[in-house]
Amino acid sequence: xxxxxxxxxxxxxxxxxxxxxxxxxxxxxxxxxxxxxxxxxxxxxxxxxxxxxxxxxxxxxxxxxxxxxxxxxxxxxxxxxxxxxxxxxxxxxxxxxxxxxxxxxxxxxxxxxxxxxxxxxxxxxxxxxxxxxxxxxxxxxxxxxxxxxxxxxxxxxxxxxxxxxxxxxxxxxxxxxxxxx
Amino acid sequence: xxxxxxxxxxxxxxxxxxxxxxxxxxxxxxxxxxxxxxxxxxxxxxxxxxxxxxxxxxxxxxxxxxxxxxxxxxxxxxxxxxxxxxxxxxxxxxxxxxxxxxxxxxxxxxxxxxxxxxxxxxxxxxxxxxxxxxxxxxxxxxxxxxxxxxxxxxxxxxxxxxxxxxxxxxxxxxxxxxxxxxxxxxxxxxxxxxxxxxxxxxxxxxxxxxxxxxxxxxxxxxxxxxxxxxxxxxxxxxxxxxxxxxxxx
Numbered sequence: 102x103x104x105x106x107x108x109x110x111x112x113x114x115x116x117x118x119x120x121x122x123x124x125x126x127x128x129x130x131x132x133x134x135x136x137x138x139x140x141x142x143x144x145x146x147x148x149x150x151x152x153x154x155x156x157x158x159x160x161x162x163x164x165x166x167x168x169x170x171x172x173x174x175x176x177x178x179x180x181x182x183x184x185x186x187x188x189x190x191x192x193x194x195x196x197x198x199x200x201x202x203x204x205x206x207x208x209x210x211x212x213x214x215x216x217x218x219x220x221x222x223x224x225x226x227x228x229x230x231x232x233x234x235x236x237x238x239x240x241x242x243x244x245x246x247x248x249x250x251x252x253x254x255x256x257x258x259x260x261x262x263x264x265x266x267x268x269x270x271x272x273x274x275x276x277x278x279x280x281x282x
Numbered sequence: 283x284x285x286x287x288x289x290x291x292x293x294x295x296x297x298x299x300x301x302x303x304x305x306x307x308x309x310x311x312x313x314x315x316x317x318x319x320x321x322x323x324x325x326x327x328x329x330x331x332x333x334x335x336x337x338x339x340x341x342x343x344x345x346x347x348x349x350x351x352x353x354x355x356x357x358x359x360x361x362x363x364x365x366x367x368x369x370x371x372x373x374x375x376x377x378x379x380x381x382x383x384x385x386x387x388x389x390x391x392x393x394x395x396x397x398x399x400x401x402x403x404x405x406x407x408x409x410x411x412x413x414x415x416x417x418x419x420x421x422x423x424x425x426x427x428x429x430x431x432x433x434x435x436x437x438x439x440x441x442x443x444x445x446x447x448x449x450x451x452x453x454x455x456x457x458x459x460x461x462x463x464x465x466x467x468x469x470x471x472x473x474x475x476x477x478x479x480x481x482x483x484x485x486x487x488x489x490x491x492x493x494x495x496x497x498x499x500x501x502x503x504x505x506x507x508x509x510x511x512x513x514x515x516x517x518x519x520x521x522x523x524x525x526x527x528x529x530x531x
Contacts, residue, residue: 118412120412121517122453122484122485122487122488122489122518123485125485125515127483128482141409142409142411145409170413171413175411175413175414176413176414177413177414177415178413178414178415178461179413180413180492181412181492181495181521182412182413183412243517245517245520245521245524247495247521247524247525247528248495248496248528249524249528249531272415
């Protein structure tokens, strides 16, 4: 089943936030093993669906993913984050089903860039994890954004009026020192 | 009773252990000025083990009540008919058995035991997610405010106990420390984190750099610079260099 797409075609990748350190194998595991913690921490599903953001792979595309991730209501701390991209076409050819759904981000123009990989079972999740592991190993499809990067991205979004400081969680606003705005 | 008596309305009755045979012993915990019970203890898997120098008894948990530290009632435990020759301890027990004369209260603060257990349970039950505060942060901050340096020692204990067996949990403790105001953890947290920069586990090292980044600890630049040439993981080495730049900026 393939659902959606139309104008989304321009977004060739799907982005997911992970914790890079959990994708390092451990001494007692095989060299290419995917740790169980990587699955349970970085690929936590809800209703058998995994939340992802679409991305065109450009600099602005990466930035938008970070902006979307950091402006969902649950985010209340500026932490360094890791983002990994996978080719959407690869996932589709693997048989994964993608459904567009409204993102919870406070940035209006990014809401439509959210999707879910749906109807996942354990085997599917493992296949997805292997795709992510491949992307992580590929230096171009993985990026870490430090706190300083995230502050810059959020500040730029406020400056360009894509985001109002009042839409930020108060703890994040405090760390950004938005009183300057 | 052949075994033990516990004189408290609140205390859970443990099962007498088979080695308690002949010698009599008593432990009289008292209540210190801060309201905590003082007694010899160490903790084994999912159990609080209370001990004197000849016997122990194990009190199964849980002691955690939705992340809060539970009330610890003052109680008197009497071990009767024990035989020191037959004393044995569970192999998974950790900590140090404190030797003392019988019938003397021991200077150990039970609050630490409950705190460590609460912290570990919270981390195990609620995954730490990047960008989201964790309930353990409030618990730790509160305990740091009330117990000061003792709390630092308890956190260190929790970290050390899990460093080898559950490095992911130890890393989470570092991450939580990193989210606390620097001045509250600086004296004992900074050396812990500097040490963690050189741990063999990548998750521990990453958590240590993250803590330094969160604290904006400019004094850590030297420690980070020293780590860069040793760091074998390119992504982590890149991150360390980035944090150095940010701190130096």
